[in-house]
Amino acid sequence: MPRFLLALLLLLPVGLSAQTAKPAADAQVHPQVVLHTSQGDILLELYPDKSPKSVANFLQYVxxxxxxxxxxxxxxxxxxxxxxxxxxxxxxKRTHSAIASEADNGLSNLRGTIAVARGTDPNSGTSQFFFNLVDNRRLDFIGNQSGPTWGYAVFGKVLKGMDVVDKIANLPTRGQGPFASDVPNPLVIITGANVVGEASSAPASTAAAPAVPAPAPAKKPGKSKT
Known part of the structure; x- marks a missing residue:
């Protein structure tokens, strides 16, 4: 009997090691992206396990x-x-084809999350994204009855740099170009973006004609083109 108990005790550290190692392994499946902006850097964690199409699409643009x-x-x-x-x-800029909405992935538009921006069609998201400044639960998936009830697909969150996002939100705004209002003044430029652990990409072309319509969103989800 003592030998049997000793054997069990010797096995315990191995089991505990396996359990403690698992979260670290799981964490590695969440890629991270840095957005370099004229107001500072924003570090993102993406959720390919919840939003595989949205994450793949975003990473391709990056x-x-x-x-x-x-x-x-x-x-x-x-x-x-x-x-x-x-x-x-x-x-x-010219974009790739639109992707199918993944708003029904169970993720909520909470403060600090990043989501796919789109037009009235739920399946019209391309390169645009938005950061939630507050808990925008009204933008969550409700059902597939219409565009507004579809909500907006969250695919990641801000790990570091939410102060930068807040700084952008608090800049003065004005109407400019095709937008009647809400354009930050001065303009906030994304100077680059890269996947953490990968070499930075070369700047892409800035062709003017978009492949699919990408209108600016309205202020109320009921009429949203986010």
């Missing part, structure tokens, strides 16, 4: 160098900060 030279064209304190399509001349 690796293509697409976001270099784009701006945050919409900032509304107490709501969101949005960008990822327009150049500093307020011209839209």
């Amino acid at each position: 690796r293509d160098g697409f976001y270099a030279g784009t701006i945050f064209h919409r900032a509304i304190p107490g709501y969101l900060v949005q960008g990822g399509l327009y150049t500093r001349e307020l011209q839209p």
Whole structure:
């Protein structure tokens, strides 16, 4: 009997090691991206396990160098900060095809999360994204009855740099280009983006014509084009 108990005790550290190692392994499946902006850096953690299409789409734009030279064209304190399509001349860049919405992934539009921006069609998201400044639960998936009830797909969160996002949100705004209001003044430029652990991508072309329509979102989810 003593030998049997000793054997069990010797096995315990191995089991505990396996359990403690598992979260570290799980953490590695969440890629991280740094957005370099004229107001500071924003470090993101992405959730491919919950939003595989949205994450793959975002990472493709990052690796293509697409976001270099784009701006945050919409900032509304107490709501969101949005960008990822327009150049500093307020011209839209050419995008890849739109992706299917993953808003029904169980993730909520809480403060600090990043979500796919889209038009009235839930499946119209391309390169645009937005940061939630507050808990915007009204932007969560409710059902597939209509565009508003579909909500907006969260695919990651800010790990570091939420103070930068808040700084952008608190800048003065004005109407500029195709936008009647909410454009930060001065313009906030995304100078580059890279996946942590990967080499930075070269800046991409800034072709003016978008492949799919990407209108700016309205202020109320019921009429949203986020």
